[in-house]
Amino acid sequence: MMAGGAGTPRLGIVAIGVLILLIFVAIPLFFSQWVVFLVTIALAKAMVVLGVVLLLRGGLISFGHGLYFAAGGYAVGFAMRFLQVQDLVLLVALAMIAGTVMAALLGLLLRRYRGIFFAMLSLAVSMILYTLLLKFYSLTGGTDGMSIHAFTVFGVRPAAGTTRQVLYYAVFALSLGVLYLGHRFAASPLGYFMKALRDNEIRIEYVGASIAQPIYFSYVFSGALGGLGGGLSALSVGQISPEAAYWTTSGDFVFVAIFGGAQSIFAPFLGSVVFEFVKNYSVKFSPDAWQMTLGAVLLLIIFFLPDGLWSFKDAASRLWARWRRS
């Protein structure tokens, strides 16, 4: 009885997971190019948001993840323009390396700070990059940014009209990889030390561990995800501009992190997909007031699902239990 009772919900979760996977696999087959593009962008940005969420679990709010988003995008742009790299795998690897290296350097400074100082310092550094990208016009294209040309996959250029689909499946596959990494991280000592950091810094030292070490390694991982998401977004949009490093972009990532919730590694992906659709439909139907629509949606989430969209399943469970009791 016990085994059956425990097995049934697990079977249900697996079934839901398989269904969601099949829906994502089917999207390019049944939906328009615009929807495919939106989901691609949402998944790419979700990787950056996951990086923000991993820090958020330790009580660290990064208002500067646009820095890594831009680093990944410009790494792709530079590699295409100056190194004539066109292979998707290599470009994605370079984007991730760019984010990792920048986070490894900046993390040496940021690991000492908490709270508002961490948030503001990360924001300040991203704004420095924003200014540099604007000023080094000959290298970066200034406000116009850089165009990202068509890519190849292991030396083969996708057939005409299939580029968007190829990129979609690449981003989807990478999302699964990122979710797996995120899962390993969350269940690891590093993931738990980040949770512990939010609860009690003093005790961490009194179990013989350094406080700076988990912050640093989490930050580097978070930066790598930022670079990866930035590179994939640039490839998807076909353009990278300094706006990527601007504080409003970083603010969007924090917004989506809160919007989706921080309890699960799936939450940033749910939050990002919903956010992209709400934002784009708001712009489409109320071009002059789309920010107001977005704000209203966030207010509704805060009122009814204060732990973010992902907590809908807890709310649904409570409603189901109440309905069964009645």
Add this chain to the structure above:
Amino acid sequence: MAAILEIRNLTKRFGMVLAVDNLVLEIAEGETVGIIGTNGSGKTTFLNLVTGYILPTVGTIRFEGVDITGLSPKQVTTRGIARSFQNPQLFTGLTAMENTLIAIAGRAGQAWDGWQPLKRRVWREEAADILDRLGLGDVAEQTVSSLSEGGRKLLDVALSLVLRPSLLLMDEPTSGVSVKDKFDVMDRVLRALDETRVTTVFIEHDMEIIERYAQRALAFDGGRVIADGTVDAILADPVVRESVLGAA
């Protein structure tokens, strides 16, 4: 027996307040020492100095023959000194098991590991064993915020014990615990300590606890040790009775 902890001329000033005043004392290996004293007599400041929570104004602290003065809490802990707190310092959003596993990961130097699971079998077995020894086996999967005060005190000690220290310092292990539970809490702690033979120093206001569990007592007053000896001798000392116990 050799001294595990040697304190020489230890002084701590907070502005005009002299919290610890030219303290000189030794703790021998394997001893169980109880520290008594009124509030503000320097007991907790002494513990904070030894464990690197605050820096001394002057003086030296030697542990196992090595000068540890001015080391950080992490450095002190990795050298073999563990402590529990008057207000248990725990990871309140996590379960008792997860708290213990984090302490094990800290001891193993694995705080940076982002790949292997925290809840690996070997560590879980070790955590379950220490929680069982302290009578926390039944509440291992409960979050800290749902534990009783006695449970939190015991868990605080559990996090120290998994570090396999040579010296354990406990700050009022039974404060906040109900009268009927205080002996139970101490029995469980001392029973767990018996198996590890760790040198133990604990601060306590309850003289029944001191009489029952300490081999040696130190009486603090005004940042100094005013009496040092067997528990019976200390509790009978007229100076201690007047300044610490408030009896004529």
